[in-house]
Amino acid sequence: MSFRDIELKPEYRSKLDNVIRDFYNPVLKQAVTYKRAVEFFSSSALLSLTAGICGLIDNSGSIQLIASPRLSPEDVEAINDGIRRRDEVIKEALIRELREPKGKFEEARLNLLSNLIAAGRLEIKIAFLEDDNTVGMFHEKLGLMYDRDDNIIAFSGSMNESANAFTSNYEAIDVFASWTQDANRVYTKQSAFNAMWEDYEPSIRVMDFPDVKDEILRRYRVNDRIDTGLDDDSPAENTAPTDEPVASIGPMIPVHVHMRLYQMKAIEEWTKRNYVGIFDMATGTGKTYTALAAVSRLFADKHQNLAVMIICPYQHLVEQWKEDIVAFGMKPIICYSASPQRNWRERLKTAVTSFNLGVQNHFCMVATNATFSIDYVQDLIAKLKGNVVLVVDEAHNFGAENLSHTLLPHIPYRLALSATIDRHGDPEGTQKLYDYFGEKCIEYTLKDAIDNDMLTPYYYHPIPVSLNDEELGNYLDLTNKIRKNIHADKGGAIKLSEYAKMLLIKRARIVAGAAEKIGTLRRLMEDYKNDNQILIYCGATTMHDVDYQEGKPPIEEARQIDIVAGMLGNDLAMRVTKFTSEENAEERERIKADFAEGTHLQALVAIRCLDEGVNIPSIRTAFIMASSTNPKEYVQRRGRVLRKFHGKRHAVIFDFITLPVALDEVRNYDLDVIEDVKSLAKREIIRIKDFAAIAENPFDSDSLIAEIQRNYDIENDIITEEVEEYV
Structure with missing residues (x-):
């Protein structure tokens, strides 16, 4: 099979197409070479590069990446005025864009890229404009893929290089094939990329920065295994645009997540107690993953019929939870005042009604404490019937008078998470928590964690x-x-x-x-x-x-x-x-x-x-x-x-x-x-x-x-x- 056997569209738009599933996956599955120019070098751009590449890797393929440093005005001024050496400023700009991976999903993909660099199968060069002794930033966005028969597919456009390339951020690309009437356009783009790669494109300098490659290996390489099963657990598959109705298959533990013994014991204890209990676990010991794995277990035990509600104190914590919820196969309704899902109220109402009628067997919502407490949400939750689980992060807050009344008694399955479940100087509030959430299923202290x-x-x-x-x-x-x-x-x-x-x-x-x-x-x-x-x-x-x-x-x-x-x-x-x-x-x-x-x-x-x-x-x-x-x-x-x-x-x-x-x-x-x-x-x-x-x-x-x-x-x-x- 070659590129010619793939039914290609002239353009892909993320509001209409699943770009990863419909374009990257099938094309890279047949590819042996992948050349990509992106606007800025960053860990986000590296993550975007992994979309669909496992097929390419299985074909013993290789990748060439060109990116520009994200230079601040102060960086450009320092270089152009001769205050600091150009290469030194660029190297620092590149390294500061290497963010810590958010969760196991990103960690696995950045580890894969690190191993491809170590194996010589991923080469990275840095491009910048240089004219009249001044430095500027390079803004090219294009891609080239080659199969074993030397067929070439070129693409360009507003490609997704967001903080997480596997979300529903808008992406639109135009596609050209070398065996069609677009051949000249393909060869023009190929010549442009090659000129940049070999550093003979006028006014554009393209250079190696070995120290940056070393830094990628130092930060992101956790083992030396080239794992080509990553596309199987991409949370982006069938990701819906944020303003469309949310549908979800349901929670399951991702293949890249391996639960530790103490986490599995906590889940077993929670299961024995009819899915009611407290995970009292020190900060940094995996409360979030343990809770989501417990929800996955409950979903399976209830024959894939479960409404999931996850509550945490603040908006930025909702966003942190969202990353992990998506990795566990759920597409949450994001409930708070400034939610990116503008119609979250309607979504939640529709989900509750559909679940009660049996039209929908699963939905997940994640909300702040404040939003969970408002009458609109409380009234909807009061109407929920059947298999419902409430997961509360930093649950000690719910011993307070203003929050304890929101813990509705008809919810059958309950899980409290906290490193500090007992409320200091408030035995009554503490008792409310134990009365509602039951006993501790695990107590994992700081000493245990160290x-x-x-x-x-x-x-x-x-x-x-x-x-x-x-x-x-x-x-x-x-x-x-x-x-x-x-x-x-x-x-x-x-x-x-x-x-x-x-x-x-x-x-x-x-x-x-x-x-x-x-x-x-x-x-x-x-x-x-x-x-x-x-x-x-x-x-x-x-x-x-x-x-x-x-x-x-x-x-x-x-x-x-x-x-x-x-x-x-x-x-x-x-x-x-x-x-x-x-x-x-x-x-x-x-x-x-x-x-x-x-x-x-x-x-x-x-x-x-x-x-x-x-x-x-x-x-x-x-x-x-x-x-x-x-x-x-x-x-x-x-x-x-x-x-x-x-x-x-x-x-x-x-x-x-x-x-x-x-x-x-x-x-x-x-x-x-x-x-x-x-x-x-x-x-x-x-x-x-x-x-x-x-x-x-x-x-x-x-x-x-x-x-x-x-x-x-x-x-x-x-x-x-x-x-x-x-x-």
């Missing part, structure tokens, strides 16, 4: 700082007000008014923003000012606080992050940027890529990124200036710092321990004052012990703990108990 090489080992260094006189006075004043606004119920349990909760937040911000932290950080950073992949974590407000708003940091947080960023950038001449909840998804990805690469960016000064599910695995050194006294939160934050990354053998954590009074000043204060602030010292000791217990240097904190206990007259046995935050 011991089993799922997370990175770490060294822990507690750094004591103290409140100044003004801060201490405000702390004492707020403590007295808090005590006046609490009461015990009939059972003796402490109840906090909304006013008391606000006072607690104000007091926590005093601790988080202690002025001494800035100078202490300045001294510590002298030893790290030439390093990279450093996180400085600011801010005390968490997503559990009553005045928390996504994307709107309080004034205290904003002030601290500005001071820290200014100090590092101006005083120490470090390359830093702020990382908050205000950046959009694209900006965050670019910052994370620059941070991982390490040349243009040394440090992130961040607010909340360790709370909100943002993954920055390249962090090697973390300065936690504002840690929580909530054990469940700082366990979660630590897990995010410990995510694995290429070449990251361990992490280093500097934890700022805020004491109400400096250790050498305690004896100068009245006993009543020290008694009033002692609880803060107790809570800080609890955190030190927790961090140190599973660190690589567990005993290095002992002397500080002993000194705090001695100066504050704290008995050792009291430290093992949970200290209430209101005292």
Whole structure:
């Protein structure tokens, strides 16, 4: 069989055609050579290259790729003004476009390309415009495919080189064949490509960059196997445009996903408990995949009849989930206010009605907590009948009064995911979670994850700082007000008014923003000012606080992050940027890529990124200036710092321990004052012990703990108990 046996259309448009299935797959299945020019070099462009190539690889075929570096205006200016060497600037621009793979699907395809490079079957050259000693960017988009009989197919147009080439982004290509009346056009495009490849096209320079190839191998090569089964599990097959009705075969575990023993045991336990339970798993241990595999098991057990609802706190987490949901064979309805599916309400209503009538045997929705809670969605869910599963990520949030009432009792199958399921200081909220979701099917701790090489080992260094006189006075004043606004119920349990909760937040911000932290950080950073992949974590407000708003940091947080960023950038001449909840998804990805690469960016000064599910695995050194006294939160934050990354053998954590009074000043204060602030010292000791217990240097904190206990007259046995935050 040759190209001539394929029924080709003169053009393919993704709104009308499945371009991968109808064009790339059949053509590349017969091809032995694939030549491609793309607009910009990036990991996204590399991913787009893998569409359909497994047939080519089975034919022992080869690939030639030409791409342009994505140069910033500053890059172009630096080259054209002679400030920096052209090749050096271009190499840095290329490397900063190599993003971390999103999930196993991308990881497998980038690994495949890495092995093709290593085998000499994929060659990459970089093109740029060069005229009158100035540099510009190359914008050619074309492709050429050759079969064994030297038939040639050429194509050009708005080819999809998006962040995920296997989505329904718009793509339109014109196709020309060498055995038709288009032969001259084919040969013209072939000549143009060859002229560029051999570097004799006027005004275009085309060069090898061996360091970039080496970087691709370093980042993406996870094994040396050339896997040609990847097209079988492409989530793009039959992907519908985002404004068309959603149809889905149903959840199944992708062939490239291999569940670990502890994940399989969790799923088995959930199955035994009639598909109701809790996965209490540390950050970075595969909660998402375990949950989707459990849903796949339930779908099979219920004879492929199942409605799936997945709920998570924030919009960016919905988008993260969407990638994995698609990889597991589902096409979710994306439910939140700014959803790319503009008609998600109608979709959801249609899906619920169709499922109830038996017209549709499966649908999947993924929503934010806020959208899940609105009356429109709650009313629709209340009408659902039959096999329905509710999966809630960061499920500890649903112990709160405003969310617990959304957990509808008629849903038969339930799965809660959390690294911190027990709610700190809220036994009633915790009990609501256990009453609805049942017992834990697995408890996989940070220690388990580190011991089993799922997370990175770490060294822990507690750094004591103290409140100044003004801060201490405000702390004492707020403590007295808090005590006046609490009461015990009939059972003796402490109840906090909304006013008391606000006072607690104000007091926590005093601790988080202690002025001494800035100078202490300045001294510590002298030893790290030439390093990279450093996180400085600011801010005390968490997503559990009553005045928390996504994307709107309080004034205290904003002030601290500005001071820290200014100090590092101006005083120490470090390359830093702020990382908050205000950046959009694209900006965050670019910052994370620059941070991982390490040349243009040394440090992130961040607010909340360790709370909100943002993954920055390249962090090697973390300065936690504002840690929580909530054990469940700082366990979660630590897990995010410990995510694995290429070449990251361990992490280093500097934890700022805020004491109400400096250790050498305690004896100068009245006993009543020290008694009033002692609880803060107790809570800080609890955190030190927790961090140190599973660190690589567990005993290095002992002397500080002993000194705090001695100066504050704290008995050792009291430290093992949970200290209430209101005292």
